[in-house]
Amino acid sequence: MHFSPTPMHIPDGFLSVLVSALFWVISVLVIAVALRRVSRDLGEREAPLMGVLAAAIFAGQMLNFSVSGGTSGHLLGAALAAILVGPWAAVLVMTAVVATQALIFQDGGLVVMGANLFNMAVVGVAVGYAVYRLAQKLTGGQRWGILASGFLAAWASIFIASLSCALQLALSGTSPVQVAVPAMAGIHALIGVGEGLITIGALAFVLAARPDLLSAAQTPAKHSRGLLVGGLGIATLLAVLSPLASSHPDGLEWVAEQAGFLEAARGPWFEIIPDYVLPGIQNEALATILAGVIGVMIVLAAVSGVTLARRKQAVSEQA
Numbered sequence: 127m128h129f130s131p132t133p134m135h136i137p138d139g140f141l142s143v144l145v146s147a148l149f150w151v152i153s154v155l156v157i158a159v160a161l162r163r164v165s166r167d168l169g170e171r172e173a174p175l176m177g178v179l180a181a182a183i184f185a186g187q188m189l190n191f192s193v194s195g196g197t198s199g200h201l202l203g204a205a206l207a208a209i210l211v212g213p214w215a216a217v218l219v220m221t222a223v224v225a226t227q228a229l230i231f232q233d234g235g236l237v238v239m240g241a242n243l244f245n246m247a248v249v250g251v252a253v254g255y256a257v258y259r260l261a262q263k264l265t266g267g268q269r270w271g272i273l274a275s276g277f278l279a280a281w282a283s284i285f286i287a288s289l290s291c292a293l294q295l296a297l298s299g300t301s302p303v304q305v306a307v308p309a310m311a312g313i314h315a316l317i318g319v320g321e322g323l324i325t326i327g328a329l330a331f332v333l334a335a336r337p338d339l340l341s342a343a344q345t346p347a348k349h350s351r352g353l354l355v356g357g358l359g360i361a362t363l364l365a366v367l368s369p370l371a372s373s374h375p376d377g378l379e380w381v382a383e384q385a386g387f388l389e390a391a392r393g394p395w396f397e398i399i400p401d402y403v404l405p406g407i408q409n410e411a412l413a414t415i416l417a418g419v420i421g422v423m424i425v426l427a428a429v430s431g432v433t434l435a436r437r438k439q440a441v442s443e444q445a
Contacts, residue, residue, distance in 0.1 A: 135224075135227065135228075135233050135234035135242055135378070136234060136235060136238045136241055136242055136245075136291065136294070136378065137234065137235045137238070137391040137392065138235030138236065138237045138238055138391070138392040138394075139235070139390045139391045139392035140235075140238065140295060140298065140300055140382070140387070140390055140391060141237075141238045141241055141294055141295070141297075141298040141300065142297070142298040142299065142300075143237070145241070145294055145297050145298045146237050146238045146240060146241060147240070148240075149238075149240040149241040149243075149244045149294070150239070150240030150241075151240070152240070152244055152248070153240045153241075153243040153244045153247065153248060154240070156217060156244075156247075156248050157217060157218070157221055157243070157247070159214070160214040160215070160217035160218050160221075161218065161432075161436060163214040164214055164215050164218055164433060164436060165436040167212075167214070168215060168433060173429075173430050173433035173434045174354055174430055175210075175211065175353070175354065175357075176211055176215055176218065176219055176429050176430070176433055177425070177426040177427070177428075177429040177430030177433070178353075178354050178357035178358050178361065178426065179206075179207055179210060179211060179219055179357065179429075180207075180219040180220075180222050180223055180425045180426065180428075180429040181357070181358060181361040181422040181423075181425050181426040181429075182203075182328075182357050182358075182360055182361040182364070183201065183203030183206070183207060183219065183220070183223050184223045184226065184227070184361070184421050184422060184425045185360075185361040185362070185363075185364035185365045185368070185418055185421070185422050186200065186201035186203060186324070186361075186364050187200055187201055187202070187203065187223070187227075188200075188364065188365065188368040188371060188402060188414075188418050188421075189201070189364050189367055189368055189370070189371050190371040190372040190373075190374070190376070191320050191371075191372055192372040192374055193313070193316045193317055193320065193374070193377075194316060195313070195316075195380075196374050196375075196380075197313055197316075197317075197374050197375055197376065197377055197380040198371075198372040198373075198374040198375065198376055198377075199284075199314070199316070199317030199320050199321070199376060199377055200317075200320070200371070200376075201321060201324050201325075202246060202250055202280075202283060202284055202287065202321055203219075203220070203223070204216065204220050204246055204247070204250030204251045204253075204254050204283045204287070205250065205251075205253075205254025205255070205257075205258065205276070205279040205280040205282075205283040205321075205325060206254075206276070206280065206325050206328055206329070207219045207220060207251065207254075208251045208252075208254045208255035208258065208279075209254070209255070209258050209276060209279065209325075209329070209340070210332065210339055210340075212255075213251050213252065213255040215433075216247075216251045216254075216255070217247050217248065217251050218429065218432065218433065219429060220243075220246050220247035220250065220251060221243060221247045222425050222428045222429045222432075223246075223425055224239070224242050224243050224246055224247060225239070225243075226421060226424050226425050226428065227421075228242070229398075230398050230399055230420075230421065230424060231398070231399050231400065231401070231402050231417070231421065232394035232396075232397055232398070232399075232400045232401070233401075233402070235392065235394070236394075236395060241291075241294050244290065245287045245290045245291050245294075246287060249283075249286055249287045249290045250283040250284075250286075250287045251283075253279075253282050253283045253286045253287070254279040254280065254282065254283035255279070257275075257278050257279040257282040257283070258275045258276065258278070258279035261274065261275035261278050261279065262275050269333070272329060272333065272340050273326050273329055273330065273333075276322070276325045276326055276328075276329045277322035277323070277325060277326050278322070279325070280318065280321040280322040280324070280325035281315075281318035281319065281321060281322045282318070283318075283321070284314050284317055284318035284321045285311065285314055285315055285318050287314075288310040288311060288313075288314035288317075288377065289307060289310065289311060291310060291378065292306040292307045292309070292310035292311070293306075293307070295310075295387075300387050300390060301381075301385045301387055305385050306381070306385065309381040309384060309385060310377065310378070310381055313377040313380060313381065314377050317377055331356070331360075332353075335352060335353045335356060336353050339353075358422075358426070361422045361426075362419065362422060364418070365415060365418030365419050365421070365422055366415050366418070366419075368402070368414050368415060368418045369410070369411040369414045369415065399417050399420065399421075402414055402417045402418065402421070403417055404416045404417040404420070
């Protein structure tokens with residue numbers, strides 16, 4: 127069985143139906159609150175920034191880096207999104223990424239998508255934002271403190287989200303808690319270092335282009351054309367570089383193999399662009415690049431469209 131390179135995208139079969147249903151309910155409730163908050167708080171001009179951020183995170187998740195022990199990891203992006211656009215908008219950004227991956231690229235199961243959303247769009251965002259705000263207070267809002275806080279927030283988001291995934295596996299009876307938790311924690315502590323370094327790079331770019339986005343107020347600022355074009359350019363570049371991604375198994379796949387439950391994974395219900403390879407193209411590298419570009423466009427359009435629509439609805443209701 128071939129698994130696409132993702133950090134914590136659980137396939138169908140790893141979780142029980144009861145656990146899957148529970149996390150669907152929790153995730154849907156949080157997303158509903160996020161939609162209301164974004165409709166109320168986000169200005170119309172910030173919607174494109176959210177879309178570009180989602181596109182860059184989607185593309186970044188395609189580019190794996192090798193980790194010690196023959197495993198791989200890559201950007202989750204939940205902490206970065208929370209830092210740049212705030213926690214509620216970040217929930218929507220990560221929801222669009224995770225949903226597109228599952229529905230279009232068969233990356234993560236549909237039955238367990240609520241759990242994947244919970245781990246990445248809820249836990250990852252909440253932990254990343256909380257750690258960043260706490261670290262910012264401790265560092266006094268200094269420029270170096272922004273980068274240090276971003277690193278800590280990114281590492282913590284990966285680490286705690288992996289523990290959430292481990293507990294879901296244990297609740298489902300897939301792997302005992304004394305096996306799943308140490309295994310997931312150990313490998314994702316290493317992956318979190320890579321997440322932190324990537325986040326530092328992204329924040330350094332934002333500090334150079336739009337430092338007001340990282341102001342102490344933590345409120346979304348009006349975008350500039352340069353930042354949006356630059357962000358979309360980075361997303362496209364990451365998609366082009368995606369064939370260079372590490373072929374080593376990701377953290378969850380490695381744990382599943384070591385713990386003996388990898389065979390519990392079930393195949394997708396349908397296939398559109400499975401494993402990020404566009405069907406009908408013989409050159410696999412080209413097929414991967416085109417799939418990535420398509421994904422970038424889908425996520426960009428989805429987030430921008432939803433946020434603009436919700437904002438216009440909120441404005442009309444207030445009129």
